[in-house]
Structures are given as C-alpha cells and as structure tokens.
Amino acid sequence: MEEAAFVAALRRGGARVFVVGGWVRDRLRGAAAADKDYVVSGIGEAAFCALFPDAQRVGRSFPVYLVTVDGKRAEVAFARRERKTGPGYRGFAVAFSPEVTIEEDLYRRDTTMNSIALELPEGRLIDLYGGRKDIARGRVRAVSSHFVEDPVRALRAARQAALFGYEITEETLVYMRACRAELAREPGERIFAELRRALGAAQPSSFFRWLARAGVLDVTFPELAALIGKTQPQAFHPEGDAFEHTMLVLDCVAAETGDVRARFTALAHDIGKGRTPQAMLPHHYGHEVRGLDVLADWNRRMTLPRDWREAAAFIIREHMRAPRLTKAGKIVKLLLAAVKVPLPFSAFLAVLRADHGDLPAYLVHGEEIAAELLRISGHAAPPGLARKEIADWLLAQRVRRLRDLLRQKTR
Structure with a gap:
C-alpha cells in the first residue's frame, strides 16, 4: 500500500x-x-x-x-x-x-x-533534545544519562562520529567511559556488529580513536589497544607507534576500497606487534607469527566471518615478505596463493601499498601474471614423471613464464 x-x-x-x-x-x-x-x-x-x-x-x-x-x-x-x-x-x-x-x-x-x-x-x-542543532554543528551527543544503560551505545556513538565525521561531546565521552565495566561482559556478536558497520566509514580510524579517547578501546578491541605505545623504527615509521601506523594503513586502504574484508585485514596486519617484548622495541622481529596467535584469540573472543579470518591470516603472514621477494620460485608460489585468498587481489595490493609504498612489478601485475601461470598445467608434463617430478617440472615452467612476463612488463 x-x-x-x-x-x-x-x-x-x-x-x-x-x-x-x-x-x-x-x-x-x-x-x-x-x-x-x-x-x-x-x-x-x-x-x-x-x-x-x-x-x-x-x-x-x-x-x-x-x-x-x-x-x-x-x-x-x-x-x-x-x-x-x-x-x-x-x-x-x-x-x-x-x-x-x-x-x-x-x-x-x-x-x-x-x-x-x-x-x-x-x-x-x-x-x-536538540538533535537538529547537533546535526548542524556536527556533533554526537547523548540524549540523557540513560545512555549508559546499554553499554554498546558507547560503540554506536563512536561509529556515528566515524560515519558522519562528527565530534563527540565531552559529556557523552564521560557516559561512554561509564560503560566500560559492562562492555567487558557484552556478547562478542554485538561488538562485532558495530565493528562491521564502523569499517564502512570513509575514515574508519576515527571509530577506534574515539573509543581510545573514551577509555574503552582496551575492553572492546584489546588487540588494537595493545599497539598503543609500541614504538617502531623511526626511519621506516615516522608516523609513530604501531597503533598510529595501523590507523594510517586502515584509512589509506579505506580510500582505495569499500571492501570491509580488505579494511579488516589492514586493521589486523600488524596486530602481532602488540605482543612484542618490551626489550625488543623498537624492532618487532617475528610479529607475523605472533599476529596469527592474536587473530586466533580475537576470533575466540568474537567470532569473525571465515573469509575475514582467512584473508587477515594471509595478510598477517605475507605482508612483510611479499614486496621483498627476489627468488622467482617464491614469487610464483606467493602469487598463486594470493589469488586463492577470499580477498580481491586489488585489495591485497592496497594493503601492501599502504604499508610499504611502491611495489615491485611482480605485485603490480600480479593478478594478470597469476592468471598466465595457472594456464600452465601439470597435465602437460612429459609422460613417465613421478608426482614430485611433475611438481618440479610445473614450478620450473611457471618460473620461466614469470621471467618472460616480467621482462615484457618492465621494458
């Protein structure tokens, strides 16, 4: 009707x-x-x-x-x-x-x-309650002290600020802080629902920054709060600690793609740095391995979609080595693995670009190269080869093709 x-x-x-x-x-x-x-x-x-x-x-x-x-x-x-x-x-x-x-x-x-x-x-x-005036002023303001009665309202206020580019009033920040104890006991699915929506913001880092300012980031997303104060080598990360770096990468990726899986992988790429021993700082050797453990803990606390987990695990594992490979065989294996991850290859590149800057040709043209490599099948191997010999033959053929393609792309 x-x-x-x-x-x-x-x-x-x-x-x-x-x-x-x-x-x-x-x-x-x-x-x-x-x-x-x-x-x-x-x-x-x-x-x-x-x-x-x-x-x-x-x-x-x-x-x-x-x-x-x-x-x-x-x-x-x-x-x-x-x-x-x-x-x-x-x-x-x-x-x-x-x-x-x-x-x-x-x-x-x-x-x-x-x-x-x-x-x-x-x-x-x-x-x-003056909502129209608050919209005109670009501010998020609680209706009343009843705000604290549902603790997830603290996340909603941060999400509204992120989605609309608004400021949160000081009184509302006080109410958000008062939600802290109950937020620690909230079901993970409620917090995840706010995370998913906040990652859709044009500048999603704002969501996490407001939660940190309200003093509730550590009870909602402890994986990210642990990055605060984790220093990094100044020559590579002049933006500051691991939290600042993560927020920068997140917003850079958000500027390139609206895919929330990609944005989540940007958020998760360095979470292992939160567990770097203090004596090791400002270096973070092995943070890729620690990052996979943190991701597993995150999933136990707040069940993540399978495609998010798989994509984030790949990014955590490969984001450091992917732009630095020199051996053709390893490049072949990386590219063929990347196209199987539940994440667009362009999104994979967006995270690497935000983290590293310029990328080598084998990544820039990686999706096209991988498609060419997949055209080479083990079925074309010479007859009489054992399984291991077929695998070696297949890798050798793909390595040869990779080198030919890179010569063409870099002329």
Whole structure:
C-alpha cells in the first residue's frame, strides 16, 4: 500500500504515526535517506493487527511488525518506554501500550540525532533534545544519562562520529567511559556488529580513536589497544607507534576500497606487534607469527566471518615478505596463493601499498601474471614423471613464464 493509505488507516484507528531514526537524521544531514522505520502510538497491538492482518511480527520482547509500504518492507514499532533492571542489553523492562507517547519513546534512544521524529501526515518535526542543532554543528551527543544503560551505545556513538565525521561531546565521552565495566561482559556478536558497520566509514580510524579517547578501546578491541605505545623504527615509521601506523594503513586502504574484508585485514596486519617484548622495541622481529596467535584469540573472543579470518591470516603472514621477494620460485608460489585468498587481489595490493609504498612489478601485475601461470598445467608434463617430478617440472615452467612476463612488463 502507499504510505498515505497506511497512515490514513492508522489515523482512523486513533493512532499517531511517526517516521523515526536514520531516515529523519539523514534527511536533515542532506544525505541519501535510509529505509523508513515507523513508530505508532495511541493504538494497541490487537487493533493494529486488525487493520493490517498480513503484517508479520518480528519483535520478541516488544512488538515490531513488517508492513509493505510504498513497495518496501518497513518496520513498524509501537512506542515504548524502558526501565533498567539488570546488566547489559537484556537488562531492561519494556512497557508498550496505547498510553506510551512518542516523547517517552524518543527519550530512551541513544543520541540526539537519532531522537527526532517526523509526524505523518503533517510532516511536523518532533525534536525534544536538540538533535537538529547537533546535526548542524556536527556533533554526537547523548540524549540523557540513560545512555549508559546499554553499554554498546558507547560503540554506536563512536561509529556515528566515524560515519558522519562528527565530534563527540565531552559529556557523552564521560557516559561512554561509564560503560566500560559492562562492555567487558557484552556478547562478542554485538561488538562485532558495530565493528562491521564502523569499517564502512570513509575514515574508519576515527571509530577506534574515539573509543581510545573514551577509555574503552582496551575492553572492546584489546588487540588494537595493545599497539598503543609500541614504538617502531623511526626511519621506516615516522608516523609513530604501531597503533598510529595501523590507523594510517586502515584509512589509506579505506580510500582505495569499500571492501570491509580488505579494511579488516589492514586493521589486523600488524596486530602481532602488540605482543612484542618490551626489550625488543623498537624492532618487532617475528610479529607475523605472533599476529596469527592474536587473530586466533580475537576470533575466540568474537567470532569473525571465515573469509575475514582467512584473508587477515594471509595478510598477517605475507605482508612483510611479499614486496621483498627476489627468488622467482617464491614469487610464483606467493602469487598463486594470493589469488586463492577470499580477498580481491586489488585489495591485497592496497594493503601492501599502504604499508610499504611502491611495489615491485611482480605485485603490480600480479593478478594478470597469476592468471598466465595457472594456464600452465601439470597435465602437460612429459609422460613417465613421478608426482614430485611433475611438481618440479610445473614450478620450473611457471618460473620461466614469470621471467618472460616480467621482462615484457618492465621494458
């Protein structure tokens, strides 16, 4: 049904209808608006279902329904109020009834930019907490001290700052810091969900910098917090410690690709430096091996997607040696391994470029070269060779082809 018909039916039933959340925020930011989410007040669940019998309930602890509006499946929630009763995001008593007002619903939300409603059909903005002004000023500000009741709001505030390039107010940073103890006990999947979305920012380093400034990076992403203060040789890394280097590489890769797997590998490429013995600094010998252990621990704490893990493990293992190979056989093996990793070859190069600068020709043209090498098959080996002899023959043929291709590419 069209939105006008949807709203008219609810209004006839005595309800008020509002668009809330990201759609309103993005319209005020002058950005492309997300899908609409609706909140209704002044109507009970039974009366709503009588009006929209095909609506599908998806909310468990409180009613949220899916209704097709203007050809899209939209979420329709009932205005609710919340009362903190225990730790974490499950520790809430939720009340919803026709008597709950939109003003009460907006009060429970995280930041002012997300606490603005647009009433339909009039189009009247309800902005009780100054969200519109905060958007104009480019700042993330908590609605109230209720912010601390759901600790993951600390990550959401940092994510909003990263996504929109906003500043976080000092009062909100205090609230974020107050989430520290509960954040340490939050389920890994909730923290990962914020990580995935934050990595989509134009400058994702901002997310981690705000968490560090709020004093919660070490309880949310200890692998990254451990990099702070880990000095590096000044000649190679004038940008500073391993954390600063990682943030620089992350943003450089983000400027080249929107692939969140690639951005995660940039984030993870040097995590082994967080476990470098103090006596070894500023050098980090063996950090590739330690990095794989850190990645495994990260995955145990917060289950990572398999393709993220595999891509990150390859980058951790190979990012130091990949641009420095001189033996043709090792180059062949590297290129053939790289094209099997669940990561675009261009993204692999983006991480290496951000970390090392200029790259050798065998990497610059690596994807094309690997495709040519794969055309050479062991099936073409001379008859009568044993398995080991076929492997040696195949490598020799590919090495010869690699050298020919590099001569062509570097003329």
